[in-house]
Amino acid sequence: MLHKIYSREDRGGYGFMVRQGLTTLPESWDAKPGTGSSMNHFMLGHLVEWHYAYVAGIRQQPGSVGWRRVLISPEPGPMDSASASFDGPSGRIAVKWEKHEKVFTLNVTIPDGVEATAVLPDGERRNLSPGTSTLRSAVK
Numbered sequence: 058m059l060h061k062i063y064s065r066e067d068r069g070g071y072g073f074m075v076r077q078g079l080t081t082l083p084e085s086w087d088a089k090p091g092t093g094s095s096m097n098h099f100m101l102g103h104l105v106e107w108h109y110a111y112v113a114g115i116r117q118q119p120g121s122v123g124w125r126r127v128l129i130s131p132e133p134g135p136m137d138s139a140s141a142s143f144d145g146p147s148g149r150i151a152v153k154w155e156k157h158e159k160v161f162t163l164n165v166t167i168p169d170g171v172e173a174t175a176v177l178p179d180g181e182r183r184n185l186s187p188g189t190s191t192l193r194s195a196v197k
Contacts, residue, residue, distance in 0.1 A: 113141035113152045118174070129165050129185065130176035147171050156196050163192045
């Protein structure tokens with residue numbers, strides 16, 4: 058659902074703002090240059106958590122402290138690929154995924170000392186070892 062909201066191209070959607078040529082978030086949803094409103098205003102949107110935690114799927118597991126237990130659970134929606142990395146206390150957690158011809162491929166890097174579980178789009182759960190892993194599943 059968020060994919061649809063964030064990509065809307067009508068007035069009030071982020072897609073509309075991009076189509077207008079904006080590279081920062083405006084102060085108002087109508088995004089009208091020349092109105093005296095700031096064209097660099099962070100209060101209207103915070104997509105960073107959504108991109109990291111849901112598109113890329115990098116989340117700390119409930120009850121975990123200091124990123125010792127990580128959940129990698131990307132939600133690709135209509136997107137074909139994404140990548141993100143996070144420098145946690147134990148090292149870099151990196152995710153790169155792509156969908157191609159009904160196959161979802163996930164590349165994950167987990168640092169030493171971190172317990173990680175991947176949840177693939179088909180619902181399968183897999184424990185990950187430190188290092189780099191490549192997982193595949195069918196696209197729903």
